[in-house]
Amino acid sequence: MTGITGQLPCPPENSDAITRMIAYSKKAGEGSAAARKHLEWIKKSYSRYDADFQFAGTRLKRSASVTDNDAALLNGMYGRTSLVDAKSMRKGAKLKSCPYCGITNGITLDHYLPQNAADFPHLSAYPMNLVPSCSDCQQEKGTLHPNKEIRHILFIKRATPDRARAVRASLGQGRAKGVVLNAQRVIHPYIDRGIHPSSIRMRFSIDPLAGPHSPRLSYGDRKLTRDAVLFLNHLRKLAIESRAEGVIQTLWGNLPLILRELRTPPDSDSVSDEIRRLCVTYKHNCGEASVPALFFKALSGCAECIDILCRKLREPEPTLSRVRVR
Numbered sequence: 001m002t003g004i005t006g007q008l009p010c011p012p013e014n015s016d017a018i019t020r021m022i023a024y025s026k027k028a029g030e031g032s033a034a035a036r037k038h039l040e041w042i043k044k045s046y047s048r049y050d051a052d053f054q055f056a057g058t059r060l061k062r063s064a065s066v067t068d069n070d071a072a073l074l075n076g077m078y079g080r081t082s083l084v085d086a087k088s089m090r091k092g093a094k095l096k097s098c099p100y101c102g103i104t105n106g107i108t109l110d111h112y113l114p115q116n117a118a119d120f121p122h123l124s125a126y127p128m129n130l131v132p133s134c135s136d137c138q139q140e141k142g143t144l145h146p147n148k149e150i151r152h153i154l155f156i157k158r159a160t161p162d163r164a165r166a167v168r169a170s171l172g173q174g175r176a177k178g179v180v181l182n183a184q185r186v187i188h189p190y191i192d193r194g195i196h197p198s199s200i201r202m203r204f205s206i207d208p209l210a211g212p213h214s215p216r217l218s219y220g221d222r223k224l225t226r227d228a229v230l231f232l233n234h235l236r237k238l239a240i241e242s243r244a245e246g247v248i249q250t251l252w253g254n255l256p257l258i259l260r261e262l263r264t265p266p267d268s269d270s271v272s273d274e275i276r277r278l279c280v281t282y283k284h285n286c287g288e289a290s291v292p293a294l295f296f297k298a299l300s301g302c303a304e305c306i307d308i309l310c311r312k313l314r315e316p317e318p319t320l321s322r323v324r325v326r
């Protein structure tokens, strides 16, 4: 699954990081010496990552025994093709659009936890920490820790009665004792499996001339569930709504032309049907929760937009301007 869902499967061929790391440590070279030296520590860190990644700042912090030089060498391993194969990761994940934002764009690899020497150099070549991502998300996220507010009350792992009450109050709902709470960070596309694509919705404002604009994305119903809070923070941190604006403007601008190509009759039933078909196509091509699929889904239920499109289809077909010869 791709799009803004957090349900990207980690490519199986890249999941055995320890085996690769061991193989790497047996090769000659500076970086391999650092890998050899810290393999045990790396193993321990890796096994914690899946369960505790949200507490990485406190649980996976750089070992005191790692010197700056070691950190730089471990970090440097990321660039070596023997450890990381971006192409196969992308293919293995069957990626159709960026898993962070749901926008189809140039895909590179993002380090979920920053690889810089001060933070997580030992995770710079770890597949679970490498997320295929569009360059815009990479840029928005930068080298920042995905969870800057790690000391926030929401991040406590086991709630004492007092803290549980405070957390319940801040989330506005009841919560079982001892549940992991961490809703301020960016979604981790391999690990956050609570975010279901069918629960993501797009709404927008409508202008008779400009058409739909200012997309707003929401998750689930109005209840402030943990997943909904996480989703909203994710949108805010990666500025996804403002970036989606350009995508929906392009799709909307091209739509009358596409409908004419498809010889869609200018009545609301025919236009709605065609938009529903386009929604299915975009779901298939870009992912269920991709911005284009969400846009067409929202459009298919918007009578005002369908009306605007019908009016545009009734206008005379634009022709190439001819030079009048006198």
Ligand SMILES: [Zn+2]
Pocket: 098, 099, 100, 101, 102, 103, 133, 134, 135, 136, 137, 138
């Ligand atoms: Zn993205």
